[in-house]
Amino acid sequence: MSQAISQSMSEAMGQTFSQTxxxxxxxxxxxxxxxxxxxxxxxxxxxxxxxxxxxxxxxxIIGIVGPTGSGKSTLIAxxxxxxxxxxxxxxxxxxxxxxxxxxxxSNPRKKLVAQLSQNMHFLADxxxxxxxxxxxxSRGKDPRLADKVIALANTxxxxxxxxxxQLTILSGxxxxxxxxxxxxxxxxxxxxxxxxxxxxxxxKQEALRLLAGxxxxxxxxxxxxxxxxxxxxxxxxxxxxxxxxxxxxxDEQRVFKDVERVxxxxxxxxxxxxxxxxVA
Amino acid sequence: MxxxxxxxxxxxxxxxxxxxAVKDLLRSGRSPALVKIDCMWTEDDARFKRxxxxxxxxxxxxxxxxxxxxxxxxxxxxxxxxxxxxxxxxETAGLCLRCAPYPDKALAIxxxxxxxxxxxxxxxxxxxxxxxxAVMTKGDLVSQAERExxxxxxxxxxxxxxxxxxxxxxxxxxAELAQxxxxxxxxxxxxxxxxxxPLAICTLCTGELRISKEHHRGVLRHLDGxxxxxxx
Numbered sequence: 001m002s003q004a005i006s007q008s009m010s011e012a013m014g015q016t017f018s019q020t021x022x023x024x025x026x027x028x029x030x031x032x033x034x035x036x037x038x039x040x041x042x043x044x045x046x047x048x049x050x051x052x053x054x055x056x057x058x059x060x061i062i063g064i065v066g067p068t069g070s071g072k073s074t075l076i077a078x079x080x081x082x083x084x085x086x087x088x089x090x091x092x093x094x095x096x097x098x099x100x101x102x103x104x105x106s107n108p109r110k111k112l113v114a115q116l117s118q119n120m121h122f123l124a125d126x127x128x129x130x131x132x133x134x135x136x137x138s139r140g141k142d143p144r145l146a147d148k149v150i151a152l153a154n155t156x157x158x159x160x161x162x163x164x165x166q167l168t169i170l171s172g173x174x175x176x177x178x179x180x181x182x183x184x185x186x187x188x189x190x191x192x193x194x195x196x197x198x199x200x201x202x203x204k205q206e207a208l209r210l211l212a213g214x215x216x217x218x219x220x221x222x223x224x225x226x227x228x229x230x231x232x233x234x235x236x237x238x239x240x241x242x243x244x245x246x247x248x249x250x251d252e253q254r255v256f257k258d259v260e261r262v263x264x265x266x267x268x269x270x271x272x273x274x275x276x277x278x279v280a
Numbered sequence: 281m282x283x284x285x286x287x288x289x290x291x292x293x294x295x296x297x298x299x300x301a302v303k304d305l306l307r308s309g310r311s312p313a314l315v316k317i318d319c320m321w322t323e324d325d326a327r328f329k330r331x332x333x334x335x336x337x338x339x340x341x342x343x344x345x346x347x348x349x350x351x352x353x354x355x356x357x358x359x360x361x362x363x364x365x366x367x368x369x370x371e372t373a374g375l376c377l378r379c380a381p382y383p384d385k386a387l388a389i390x391x392x393x394x395x396x397x398x399x400x401x402x403x404x405x406x407x408x409x410x411x412x413x414a415v416m417t418k419g420d421l422v423s424q425a426e427r428e429x430x431x432x433x434x435x436x437x438x439x440x441x442x443x444x445x446x447x448x449x450x451x452x453x454x455a456e457l458a459q460x461x462x463x464x465x466x467x468x469x470x471x472x473x474x475x476x477x478p479l480a481i482c483t484l485c486t487g488e489l490r491i492s493k494e495h496h497r498g499v500l501r502h503l504d505g506x507x508x509x510x511x512x
Contacts, residue, residue, distance in 0.1 A: 086455035122423065134398070
């Protein structure tokens, strides 16, 4: 790249950030995220978000709920790309009260965010092992982690994944198990975003526990009562806007215990039926 | 006057990405003018006209669309000046990948669709390898891991390139792209191409329909890679 080009790029970046009001965090600093802050923007009709600011601390699981088309995935996308008022929602995302700059937003090696999206399938025409090795490389990790990912994925799905399989032939459950294991091992980032894990065809609680790890900030889009109640707070979305934040309370946690029991019972029944046995 | 050339395969999202970037450029007080190059037919100009910016269409018809664009860059620039624009945005037809219609002083952008799989950046050739920026589209259709592998592959093909993840539907990434366009230096003096176009003078170029080798003259390449000039 020529001198002129890199110079104009840094000018472009300077322009981006001179317009912003928050202090900046840059890639030279060693980032250890303790808080993630979402500053409100606007809904689909350009009305301001009722929730003007929400701060999420390390170790917290926070839910995002709302009907289809209410803007849940958009909010997740805002967080994923560290929006700086430059996305259609106009929201801003801060880390430790500072704006993440430059490479932190785009370079996977610096990335603070791991994301499990709604996609159920891989489109890449590569073998499982080749793909995982290349993903490790893109994140600046040891390619040998591929084996660890596959082993972990196989604890989440009933149909074992083989390293030599082509990605495109994997079932929905195998793909999701692999995506979850990949996030836990290769994209091991301090902030984890999860979009609708309940449709994954895998063991959802185990998956969430794996993804949440130790001391991470976890944001999960879910309507599953158990997963939603595992979150300490949940952001309610409507018409593209953040309308309110609900903190879970003792009553809800009592319900959670019941839900957990029912879920355990259903899981056992499902397994009985899967094994071709008769439900007693 | 600034000049931006947006290239990329058909259906990769060039027009949608450009539509969002134009909106951002207008918001920041810029005056872009747009030229859409296509082969036989296009209705993209109708989409661009809704943005209330000057739009022109060039149909290459019997000429290679990239050669056609290169041949007409000067005329496009004159037209843009007459429209009192401060920026010429040229969207190419996006076809054979072998041509890279990028003048050296223009901002060269290659739009590339993530769903085409991680081997596609290696196939694209000079269209990607000589670009200043690559715009990855349709990233919402694949997992984060796939986007990151794709990104790695782009950097293998063009290590110095700036990568922008954009979504033609939601407009994600367009503000960043518009800023890059606005910050690019003005064009000046004589411009040259970054990469030579392919040799394309043969009897097929002049309309020969018969297939067997005996009917063809020109600079021709055999399946085994042997290249020769046949003719007088």
